[in-house]
Amino acid sequence: MNNRSGADRAYAVFTTASAAVIPIVVGLVFIALAIAGWPALRQFGTSFITSSAWDPVAGQFGAAPAIYGTLVSSALALLIAGPLALGVALFLVEFAPGWLREPVAFAVELLAAIPSVVYGLWGIFVLVPLLRRYVMPFLADTLHLGNTPLFSGPAYVTSMLAAALILAIMILPYISAVSREVLRAVPRSQREAALALGATRWEMIRDAVLPYARSGLVGGLMLGLGRALGETMAVTMVIGNQHQISASLFAPGYTMASLIANEFSEATTPLHVASLMAVGLLLLVTTFIVNAGARWLVWQTGRSRA
Amino acid sequence: MSGSHRAVSPNTHNRRRRAINRVVIAITYLFAALTTVPLLAILFYLLVRGASSLSFGFLVHAPKPAGETGGGMGNALVGSVILLVIAALVGLPVGVGAGLRLAERPRTTLSNTVRFLADVLNGLPSIVMGIFAWQLLVRPMHHFSALAGGIALGVMMIPMVARTTEEMLRLVPVSLREAALALGYTRWRTSITVVLRTATGGIVTGALVAIARVAGETAPLLFTAFGNQFWSLSLARPIAALPLQIFNYAIAPYDDWNAQAWAGAIVLLAFVFVISVAARVATRRRHDSAD
Secondary structure, X not given: OOXXXXXXXXXXXXXXXXXXXXXXXXXXXXXXXXHHHHHHHHHHOOHHHHOOOEEOOOOEEOOHHHHHHHHHHHHHHHHHHHHHHHHHHHHHHHHOOHHHHHHHHHHHHHHHHOOHHHHHHHHHHHHHHHHHHHHHHHHHHHOOOOOOHHHOOOOOOOOHHHHHHHHHHHHHHHHHHHHHHXXXXXXXXXXXXXXHOOOOHHHHHHHHHHHHHHHHHHHHHHHHHHHHHHOXXXXXXXXXXXOOOOOOOOOOEOOHHHHHHHHHHHOOOHHHHHHHHHHHHHHHHHHHHHHHHHHXXXXXXXXXXX | OHHHHOOOOHHHHHHHHHHXXXXXXXXXXXXXXXXXXXXXXXXXXXXXHHHHHOOHHHHHOOEOOOOOOOEOOXXXXXHHHHHHHHXXXXXXXXXXXXXXXXXXXXXXXXXXXXXXXXXXXXXXXXXXXXXXXXXXXXXXHOOOOHHHHHHHHHHHHHHHHHHHHHHHHHOOOHHHHHHHHHOOOOHHHHHHHHHHHHOHHHHHHHHHHHHHHHHOOOHHHOOOOEOOOOOOOOOOOOEOOHHHHHHHHHOOOOHHHHHHHHHHHHHHHHHHHHHHHHHHXXXXXXXXXXO
């Protein structure tokens, strides 16, 4: 131990420095975006978050529609993908017969490997026409939901609904992968005790597995939410990119990520750039909190296993 | 719960419990089936829409100006490879180094912090990494460049590689390390030639998965690599990339470009899938017993 050579010291320095890169990057991202976005935050204050006026020509920047669109599309995606993902995870861990488990798990993994831009491409040319021709008329007319604010108005080509659906498909594999890990971490004794007491498989899951796995499952949902909040390309391609807050899911909207993707390279005034940076900072802070919380919850469940 | 059923005969009660059980199982089967629908739909449409535009010329030519037919994404393919090489040069050494540190001193404050922040960094939006790279690299240099794009992708690889490296290193038995140290190996030689080498297969797999993931990234390249309609090998100039080209052609108002976007998506997806499948096969063979 005491004869640490120079090479040993160099090795220790290299690995420690490499490890330190990660916190440094995280810190730098915050600092860089805070500095770059500060002019906009200073000039507009809280109205940057509350105002809907986004007018680069007049130098007015309010990000409310993008914030609203981000929250609504992500929440809706989570509402759709959450139950599905949990169902798939339960299927894979508890019910699937051996010959079906691997193919389904593989399909879910492939879904996670598809690049965002390919989802967007599919969204523009397949999902969006499908929604407009069949799903939107069905919701509005056949189900008579057209009078409710949520499904009112004309069926646009691009819409909040399309964005939420594509987000749901995209985050589903992430949520189900984490849920699967968490469910697997539930000790076998927990299951066997329930079964020994005469519980059916479902009662075993409801009374013994889910309570044990709860915080981890919530963590998985939050990880999915974090993905949805920051997802950029696919959403940019189907949401319509309109600075408006509309109650109708049929109407186009904007998200923070798509706003940056769409306007950044065309931003000419320093204030416009700073405003987009400030939007990026808001997005960073939001996703950081969601992800940190999610990781903490997942670790809580997985710790006994690790 | 079951107390409320006292009036019902035990048999009916049990039959209902079993019925609920069957319904729940059926629902999970249904959900599993539903999940595979989008995957099949995406693959189906990719082949239907894109296959006709996929040709040898598509793979070797640069785009033609709007209005002219023909042209391809050859320059974008080369651009993507260049970006991925830069990304790997940035991401792999730092990622593996960080993984070594995490595996060798797992319980220190630094390691715990790094592990946590690596996972959080993995989940941060790629568009945020894009404007971060723009602010740090493009803004001071006053122009878009392949280098900025590659570094942006490389930074995204670091946490992924670090975490998989750590996991793979932890599978190496401690006895192996102790044996090497007992034979008089110095610590760094033990780590590099014994521990790291034993875990090489797993680490390569992890590196491939990380490369496959950033290969499909578009958002970090929008304001760094920027894209290019022409052949360019210069690291200091804007460079084309496959995902960027797909994006630009997908939202363009020309049918021919839209068709090429589908063809490009086939190429991109084939690349990503081949790496993912290869990595999966390699890992499964390795961990069959551990699962």
